[in-house]
Amino acid sequence: QKEVEQNSGPLSVPEGAIASLNCTYSDRVSQSFFWYRQYSGKSPELIMSIYSNGDKEDGRFTAQLNKASQYVSLLIRDSQPSDSATYLCAVNRAGKSTFGDGTTLTVKP
Amino acid sequence: SAVISQKPSRDICQRGTSLTIQCQVDSQVTMMFWYRQQPGQSLTLIATANQGSEATYESGFVIDKFPISRPNLTFSTLTVSNMSPEDSSIYLCSVRGGREAMNTEAFFGQGTRLTVV
Numbered sequence: 154q155k156e157v158e159q160n161s162g163p164l165s166v167p168e169g170a171i172a173s174l175n176c177t178y179s180d181r182v183s184q185s186f187f188w189y190r191q192y193s194g195k196s197p198e199l200i201m202s203i204y205s206n207g208d209k210e211d212g213r214f215t216a217q218l219n220k221a222s223q224y225v226s227l228l229i230r231d232s233q234p235s236d237s238a239t240y241l242c243a244v245n246r247a248g249k250s251t252f253g254d255g256t257t258l259t260v261k262p
Numbered sequence: 263s264a265v266i267s268q269k270p271s272r273d274i275c276q277r278g279t280s281l282t283i284q285c286q287v288d289s290q291v292t293m294m295f296w297y298r299q300q301p302g303q304s305l306t307l308i309a310t311a312n313q314g315s316e317a318t319y320e321s322g323f324v325i326d327k328f329p330i331s332r333p334n335l336t337f338s339t340l341t342v343s344n345m346s347p348e349d350s351s352i353y354l355c356s357v358r359g360g361r362e363a364m365n366t367e368a369f370f371g372q373g374t375r376l377t378v379v
Contacts, residue, residue, distance in 0.1 A: 196370040
């Protein structure tokens with residue numbers, strides 16, 4: 154079992170729709186959780202961080218964390234073609250992050 | 263957020279040679295990391311660069327192959343030694359900002375795209 158698993162892609166949604174990205178992790182003592190966006194040929198950039206159970210909203214992005222279920226998700230509302238990228242879930246413990254394999258999202262105009 | 267300068271941005275190297283990648287941060291950071299991202303795959307942690315002491319390597323990575331230096335709180339180097347085509351990858355420097363930042367977000371350099379021929 155991988156330490157961090159993301160829903161297999163690729164994921165394709167029409168422009169304006171909601172994109173839902175999911176991630177589960179195996180280390181129960183993980184302390185912080187991050188979503189990164191990576192465009193092809195570029196380095197990852199932080200989209201959202203979440204540290205406690207519940208929802209965290211930032212613009213069109215909402216991160217959800219459920220530590221009991223070891224589950225973290227990212228919702229992208231009103232998806233835009235510019236959101237097309239690979240989204241990486243990262244789970245952090247003692248400063249070290251473990252990354253999932255990523256989910257590639259395509260938003261079609 | 264920290265500004266990270268990583269160089270070279272890309273290189274093509276002959277097998278059997280070594281390449282040293284530099285990572286410079288615009289502020290002092292406690293934690294610096296080196297990752298590898300092979301084509302079409304996610305990030306794999308190579309090691310944590312510790313200031314003033316040896317790096318801490320992850321399973322599957324050894325100091326002889328990937329020696330790391332970290333002489334101060336703003337600079338680190340990763341050397342890929344005795345390269346083979348299997349070392350062709352993107353190498354990324356990552357930092358966690360600030361002295362009390364173990365659980366905060368990490369930032370990445372632009373990456374070094376290495377091709378070994």
